[in-house]
Amino acid sequence: MNFELDETQEMIRDSVRSFVAGRVSQPAMKWNEGHGDAREALCELAGLGLLGVLVSEKAGGAGLDVLTLAISLAELARGDAGLAAMVAHHNAVALGHLLAAGYDNKPQLQRFAQGDALLCRAASEGSDHLDGATITTTATKQADGAWSLKGHKRLVPLGNLASHSIVTAMTEAGPIALLVDLDAAGVTRTLSDTLVGLRTCDLADLTFEAVAVPEANFLGDAAAVASRVAALARITTAAIALGVTRAALAAGVTYSLERKQFGKPIARFQPIQWQTADSATELEAAELLTWRAAWQLSTSGATAHSVEKAAIFALESAQKVADRALQMHGGYGYTVDFPVERHFRDAATLRILADGPDVQRVAIAKGLATGANGVR
Amino acid sequence: MEFALTEIQQMVLETARSFADNELLPNAAATDKTGTFPAAAVKTLAELGFLGVAVDEKWGGAGFDNLSYAIAMEEISRGCASTGVIMSVNNSLVCDPIKKFGDDFQKKRWLTPLAQGRRLGCFALSEPGSGSDAAGMRTTAILDGDDYVINGTKNWITSGKEADVCILIAHSDPSERHRGISAFIVDRQESPYGIGKVEDKLGIKGSSTTSLVFDNVRVPAVNRLGAEGMGFKVAMSTLDGGRIGIAAQALGIARIAFEEALAYSRERSAFGKIIGDFGAIREMLADMATEIDAARLLIWRAAVGKDRGENFGKHSAMAKLYASEMSARVCHKALQIHGGYGYVKEYNAERHVRDARITEIYEGTSEIQRLVIARATQVAFDTSQS
Ligand SMILES: Cc1cc2nc3c(=O)[nH]c(=O)nc-3n(C[C@H](O)[C@H](O)[C@H](O)COP(=O)(O)OP(=O)(O)OC[C@H]3O[C@@H](n4cnc5c(N)ncnc54)[C@H](O)[C@@H]3O)c2cc1C
Numbered sequence: 237m238n239f240e241l242d243e244t245q246e247m248i249r250d251s252v253r254s255f256v257a258g259r260v261s262q263p264a265m266k267w268n269e270g271h272g273d274a275r276e277a278l279c280e281l282a283g284l285g286l287l288g289v290l291v292s293e294k295a296g297g298a299g300l301d302v303l304t305l306a307i308s309l310a311e312l313a314r315g316d317a318g319l320a321a322m323v324a325h326h327n328a329v330a331l332g333h334l335l336a337a338g339y340d341n342k343p344q345l346q347r348f349a350q351g352d353a354l355l356c357r358a359a360s361e362g363s364d365h366l367d368g369a370t371i372t373t374t375a376t377k378q379a380d381g382a383w384s385l386k387g388h389k390r391l392v393p394l395g396n397l398a399s400h401s402i403v404t405a406m407t408e409a410g411p412i413a414l415l416v417d418l419d420a421a422g423v424t425r426t427l428s429d430t431l432v433g434l435r436t437c438d439l440a441d442l443t444f445e446a447v448a449v450p451e452a453n454f455l456g457d458a459a460a461v462a463s464r465v466a467a468l469a470r471i472t473t474a475a476i477a478l479g480v481t482r483a484a485l486a487a488g489v490t491y492s493l494e495r496k497q498f499g500k501p502i503a504r505f506q507p508i509q510w511q512t513a514d515s516a517t518e519l520e521a522a523e524l525l526t527w528r529a530a531w532q533l534s535t536s537g538a539t540a541h542s543v544e545k546a547a548i549f550a551l552e553s554a555q556k557v558a559d560r561a562l563q564m565h566g567g568y569g570y571t572v573d574f575p576v577e578r579h580f581r582d583a584a585t586l587r588i589l590a591d592g593p594d595v596q597r598v599a600i601a602k603g604l605a606t607g608a609n610g611v612r
Numbered sequence: 613m614e615f616a617l618t619e620i621q622q623m624v625l626e627t628a629r630s631f632a633d634n635e636l637l638p639n640a641a642a643t644d645k646t647g648t649f650p651a652a653a654v655k656t657l658a659e660l661g662f663l664g665v666a667v668d669e670k671w672g673g674a675g676f677d678n679l680s681y682a683i684a685m686e687e688i689s690r691g692c693a694s695t696g697v698i699m700s701v702n703n704s705l706v707c708d709p710i711k712k713f714g715d716d717f718q719k720k721r722w723l724t725p726l727a728q729g730r731r732l733g734c735f736a737l738s739e740p741g742s743g744s745d746a747a748g749m750r751t752t753a754i755l756d757g758d759d760y761v762i763n764g765t766k767n768w769i770t771s772g773k774e775a776d777v778c779i780l781i782a783h784s785d786p787s788e789r790h791r792g793i794s795a796f797i798v799d800r801q802e803s804p805y806g807i808g809k810v811e812d813k814l815g816i817k818g819s820s821t822t823s824l825v826f827d828n829v830r831v832p833a834v835n836r837l838g839a840e841g842m843g844f845k846v847a848m849s850t851l852d853g854g855r856i857g858i859a860a861q862a863l864g865i866a867r868i869a870f871e872e873a874l875a876y877s878r879e880r881s882a883f884g885k886i887i888g889d890f891g892a893i894r895e896m897l898a899d900m901a902t903e904i905d906a907a908r909l910l911i912w913r914a915a916v917g918k919d920r921g922e923n924f925g926k927h928s929a930m931a932k933l934y935a936s937e938m939s940a941r942v943c944h945k946a947l948q949i950h951g952g953y954g955y956v957k958e959y960n961a962e963r964h965v966r967d968a969r970i971t972e973i974y975e976g977t978s979e980i981q982r983l984v985i986a987r988a989t990q991v992a993f994d995t996s997q998s
Contacts, residue, residue, distance in 0.1 A: 237617065237916050303613060489989060509983065509987075521909065524910065525909060527615075528909060540905075545905050601895070601898045605888055605889070
C-alpha cells in the first residue's frame with residue numbers, strides 16, 4: 237500500500253499544473269462564456285504528450301497507464317473541466333476504444349496519439365442513453381465490401397473538432413463499431429444544445445446519411461469492448477470530478493478566510509468549518525476511490541465494481557462540495573464574478589460524460605446480489 | 613501509487629478473519645446480552661499477537677505495521693465490537709504511547725507484558741466535567757519526594773474494571789492549562805486506585821466502562837511518561853493513532869451489518885419478489901458497499917501515513933469522522949432492510965446500530981474531528997499565515 241505519486245506521475249502532474257496556471261485559469265472564464273475556443277490549448281496539450289497518454293510509445297503515444305491519465309485529468313479539470321472532458325474523451329473513450337479493438341493502422345494511430353488529429357466516439361443517440369443496447373443507427377455491408385452508415389448521434393464530445401469518429405451501429409449480426417472520416421460525404425455536424433456546464437467542451441450532434449465507410453475501418457464487435465470503454469469513461473469522469481471538487485473546495489476556503497462578518501473571517505464560524513471539514517474529507521475519500529480503481533484498471537483489472545463506486549462517489553461529492561462552496565460565498569456565489577458558480581454548473585453536468593450514478597448503483601447492486609462483488 | 617497488501621498484511625487479515633468467524637461471531641450476541649467481558653476472546657487475541665500488533669518483537673509485540681493493525685481491527689470488530697474496543701485501547705492508547713514516549717525501563721516493565729497480553733491496559737483522560745475540552749481536567753498529580761500524589765476522578769474508562777495498567781493524564785501544575793499536564797503509567801498492583809461503578813451502556817456491552825478514583829494515590833516519579841508538562845501532547849498524539857483503531861472498529865461493525873442485510877435481502881420476499889430486487893433496497897445496498905470502501909481507504913491512508921512517520925493527524929481525523937458516521941448510516945439502513953425483524957433481538961441488526969453509535973463519540977466526537985480537519989484545511993489555504 238502506497239499513496240505517493242511515482243516520479244513520472246509527479247512530473248506529469250506538475251507539468252499539467254503549470255500549464256493550467258499559465259494557459260487555462262485565465263481564459264477558462266471566457267471559454268465558458270462562449271468567447272473564443274480552447275482549440276489552441278488542446279494543441280498545446282499535444283505537446284505535453286497528453287493526447288496519446290494510453291497509446292504505446294512505439295505507436296507514437298506516451299505509453300502511460302490509466303492512473304497517470306486520471307491524475308493528469310484531475311489536475312487539468314481544476315483549471316477547466318470542459319477542457320479536461322475533451323482530453324478525457326479523446327484519450328480514454330475514443331482512443332481507448334481503438335486500442336481495445338486492436339486497431340493497428342500505425343500512421344493513423346500516430347496522428348491521433350500525437351494530436352495531429354482528434355478522435356471522438358459517437359455512441360449515444362439521446363433517449364437510449366441508459367441502455368446502449370438500442371442502437372438505431374445502422375450499418376449495411378455493400379457489394380464492394382464497404383459499409384453504408386445511416387443514423388443520428390447526440391451530444392458527441394469533440395464532434396466539431398475531431399477529424400474522425402468511432403461510430404457504433406447495428407447490423408444484422410449485432411452491434412459493431414466503425415471508424416468514420418467526419419469529412420466524408422453524407423456526414424453533417426451540428427452544434428449541440430448549450431449545456432448547463434462543461435461549456436468549454438466541444439459538443440456536436442452527428443448525422444450520417446448513407447456514409448460509405450471502407451472495409452478497413454471496421455472495428456469489430458462493439459459489445460466486446462463496451463465494458464472496457466465504459467470503465468474508462470467512468471474513471472476519467474471521476475477524475476474530472478476530483479478536479480472540480482478540489483477547485484470548488486479551494487474557492488470556498490479561500491473566500492471564507494477573506495470575507496469578514498461580525499468582525500472576523502467567516503472561516504472562524506463553526507458552520508463554515510463544518511462544511512470545510514466535510515468537503516475536505518469527501519474529496520480525500522473520492523480521490524482514494526478513484527486512484528484505487530484507476531490503479532486496478534492499470535494493472536490486473538478492476539474488481540468488485542471499484543470503478544462504479546469511485547464514479548458515484550466522485551460525481552456526487554463534486555456536487556455537494558460545489559454547493560457548499562457556493563453557499564459560503566453568499567450572494568457573490570450566485571454571480572459570474574466568482575468561478576464558484578462555474579464549478580457548481582460543471583459538477584452538475586459531469587454525469588453526461590458517463591452513465592449517471594443511478595445506473596452505476598444498479599450495476600453494483602447486481603454484482604452484490606450474485607455474490608460477484610463483496611466488500612472484501 | 614499502489615493498492616496491494618503485502619503477504620504479511622494478507623496473513624494478518626486471514627488470521628483475524630478466521631478467528632472472528634469461528635470464535636467471535638458465534639458469541640457476539642451473548643456478550644452483548646450478558647454484558648460480560650469477553651475474557652476467552654481477549655486471551656486468544658493475546659496468543660495471536662493482536663494486543664501489541666505494531667509493537668516491536670523486541671518488546672514482546674507482533675512487530676507488524678499500523679496498516680496490519682487497522683486490518684486486524686476491522687476484522688475483529690466485524691466479529692465483536694466489544695472485543696474490538698478492548699483491542700484498540702490496549703494497542704493504540706496504552707502500548708503506543710509507551711512505545712513512543714517511554715524509556716527502556718518503562719518498556720521492559722510494562723510494554724512487554726501489555727503487548728503480550730499478560731496484562732491489560734486502560735487510558736484515563738476524560739473526567740466527569742471534561743471530555744472534549746480535555747485540558748479542563750481537574751485531576752492533579754503533585755510531586756512529593758520521589759512520588760507523585762494523585763487526586764481526582766477519571767470517567768468513562770474503557771476496560772477500567774479489568775485493566776491493571778493505566779495511562780493517566782493529570783495536572784502536575786494546576787496553575788497552568790495545557791502546559792501543566794503530565795502523563796503517567798499507573799500500575800494498579802503498585803499504586804492501587806479505586807474503581808467506580810460500571811456504566812450501563814447503549815452498546816459495546818462486553819467492554820467495561822468505569823470511573824477511576826484516585827484518593828492520595830502515590831505513583832513513583834519514574835513512572836512519568838515523557839517530560840513534565842508534556843502530557844497533553846502525549847494524550848493528543850496518542851489519540852491521533854487511536855482514531856485509526858476506532859475508525860477500523862466502526863468499519864468492522866458496518867461490514868457485518870451490511871453482510872447480514874445483504875443476505876437477508878436475498879431471503880425475504882414481498883409482493884412475490886425477493887426484496888433485494890426492489891430498486892430502493894438495491895440503492896441502499898450499493899451505497900453501503902460504496903461507503904464501506906471509501907471508509908476503508910481513508911483508514912488505510914491514515915495508517916500508512918503513520919507507518920511512514922508523516923504528520924497523519926488530519927488523515928486519522930478524516931478516517932474516524934467518515935468511518936463512524938458511515939457506520940451509523942450503514943447500520944441504520946441494515947436495520948431498515950430487516951423491517952420489523954431489524955427491531956428485535958432475534959436478528960443482530962439492532963445491536964449493530966447500538967454498537968456503531970459509540971464510534972461517533974469516543975476518542976473525539978465527530979464535532980472535534982471536524983474542528984481538527986477544518987483547521988488543517990484552512991491553514992493549508994491561509995496565505996496570510998505563511
Ligand atoms: C463507552 C465510552 C468509552 C469511553 N472510553 C474512554 C476511555 O477509555 N478513556 C477516556 O479518557 N475517555 C473515554 N471516553 C470518554 C469520551 O472520550 C468522551 O465522552 C468524549 O470525548 C466526549 O466528551 P464528553 O462526554 O464530556 O462530552 P462533551 O465534551 O461535554 O461534549 C458534549 C457535546 O458538545 C460537543 N462539543 C464539545 N466541544 C465542542 C466544540 N468546541 N465545538 C463544537 N461542539 C463541541 C460535543 O461534540 C458533544 O456533542 C469514553 C466514553 C464512552 C461513552
